[in-house]
Amino acid sequence: MDMKKRILVVDDDNMNLARTRIILGKEYDVFLADSGIDALEKLRSEKADMVLLDIDMPGMNGIETFERMKEFAADVPVIFLTASGLEEDVQNAIKLGAVNYLKKPYRPEELLRRVALEFEKA
Numbered sequence: 001m002d003m004k005k006r007i008l009v010v011d012d013d014n015m016n017l018a019r020t021r022i023i024l025g026k027e028y029d030v031f032l033a034d035s036g037i038d039a040l041e042k043l044r045s046e047k048a049d050m051v052l053l054d055i056d057m058p059g060m061n062g063i064e065t066f067e068r069m070k071e072f073a074a075d076v077p078v079i080f081l082t083a084s085g086l087e088e089d090v091q092n093a094i095k096l097g098a099v100n101y102l103k104k105p106y107r108p109e110e111l112l113r114r115v116a117l118e119f120e121k122a
Contacts, residue, residue: 077099
């Protein structure tokens with residue numbers, strides 16, 4: 001039997017977390033973190049096949065979280081979620097090695113498509 005891919009979704013907004021879990025939950029095993037620090041702790045203790053990472057979070061933002069993550073989970077693909085749409089944020093993310101990004105609010109089918117595309121590449 002095929003094991004479902006595990007996706008960690010990181011966002012400081014609980015509504016976003018809940019919505020993303022609903023969208024992805026049929027196809028994937030989804031677990032959640034509501035901060036960068038929480039995400040790093042979960043990644044240290046649990047296997048993730050992909051991370052969806054909100055850039056704009058209080059405390060430790062997505063870019064910083066990503067940099068810290070690379071110290072021990074460099075092989076996990078990351079798709080950044082950004083509400084800002086700031087090109088600079090996105091450029092930085094891609095430079096750092098993110099596989100993709102999505103602007104919020106995104107359509108459910110767009111999220112599913114991006115995630116599926118990344119898993120196909122792997």
